[in-house]
Amino acid sequence: MDASVARQQQDKAAQVHDMFSAIAYRYDLLNRLLSLGIDRLWREQATTVAFEAGARRVLDVATGTADLALTLKRRQPGAEVVGLDFVTAMLDIGKSKAKRLGLDIRLEQGDGLNLPYEDASFDAVTIAYGLRNFADYQQGLREFYRVLKPGGRLVILEFPPPPQGVFGQLFRFYFLNVVPFIGGLLSGKRSAYTYLPGSVLKFPEPLELAHMLRAVGFDKVRYKLQTLGVSALHLGEKS
Numbered sequence: 001m002d003a004s005v006a007r008q009q010q011d012k013a014a015q016v017h018d019m020f021s022a023i024a025y026r027y028d029l030l031n032r033l034l035s036l037g038i039d040r041l042w043r044e045q046a047t048t049v050a051f052e053a054g055a056r057r058v059l060d061v062a063t064g065t066a067d068l069a070l071t072l073k074r075r076q077p078g079a080e081v082v083g084l085d086f087v088t089a090m091l092d093i094g095k096s097k098a099k100r101l102g103l104d105i106r107l108e109q110g111d112g113l114n115l116p117y118e119d120a121s122f123d124a125v126t127i128a129y130g131l132r133n134f135a136d137y138q139q140g141l142r143e144f145y146r147v148l149k150p151g152g153r154l155v156i157l158e159f160p161p162p163p164q165g166v167f168g169q170l171f172r173f174y175f176l177n178v179v180p181f182i183g184g185l186l187s188g189k190r191s192a193y194t195y196l197p198g199s200v201l202k203f204p205e206p207l208e209l210a211h212m213l214r215a216v217g218f219d220k221v222r223y224k225l226q227t228l229g230v231s232a233l234h235l236g237e238k239s
């Protein structure tokens with residue numbers, strides 16, 4: 001790999017790591033507030049899709065404070081749910097929540113670009129609003145593919161670039177102005193909440209992401225827009 005690309009990737013990973021370490025304590029509150037609570041519904045929908053084919057062992061990558069991992073476990077108490085993230089402060093909050101809720105999930109520190117798991121070891125891999133933060137999207141997708149068993153499925157929740165039209169204009173205003181203002185006010189780290197819309201605007205359109213999934217080997221790739229295109233649920237299967 002070109003040395004300057006490698007440097008850029010290291011810089012992005014370090015920036016993302018420091019940012020989530022700094023805002024971890026406010027992350028859940030701001031998620032609920034800024035999405036008006038709708039983020040819960042998006043995770044519930046991802047959970048339904050993740051379990052559609054009867055998954056027993058699920059890996060939630062970039063699990064953060066474990067909202068999706070806990071939703072998965074609550075839905076299928078018999079499933080083994082593992083959450084992985086590279087920020088300890090986010091995982092610590094997830095661990096407290098799991099304890100409080102009495103939900104037995106495993107939360108581990110690690111890098112989504114170099115997963116510490118064997119090939120073909122999970123029935124489903126999920127990732128909610130994490131891929132956009134990866135320094136290398138393709139490498140992340142290759143790792144998800146590697147750890148999935150044949151027949152396993154990948155479920156991605158991500159914010160696509162905002163839609164066009166009147167709603168898109170309103171949403172852009174909200175995202176580019178209101179989100180950094182409220183996020184900055186409550187977390188004390190405005191840069192994290194200007195990074196958020198910035199990273200969304202740079203993220204591939206759903207069709208392009210679908211193409212990337214196929215390029216690493218996923219089959220039956222499809223996606224569904226959620227809440228007028230504010231979020232998107234992507235699915236790919238390993239045949």
Ligand SMILES: C[S@@+](CC[C@H](N)C(=O)[O-])C[C@H]1O[C@@H](n2cnc3c(N)ncnc32)[C@H](O)[C@@H]1O
Nearest residue numbers: 020062063064085086087111112128129130133
């Ligand atoms: C926006 S949060 C999403 C957290 C959680 N999935 C949710 O739905 O609330 C993004 C998470 O990705 C994690 N992350 C980003 N890059 C990562 C990487 N290379 N390896 C592991 N975690 C990563 C961050 O630490 C952060 O917790």
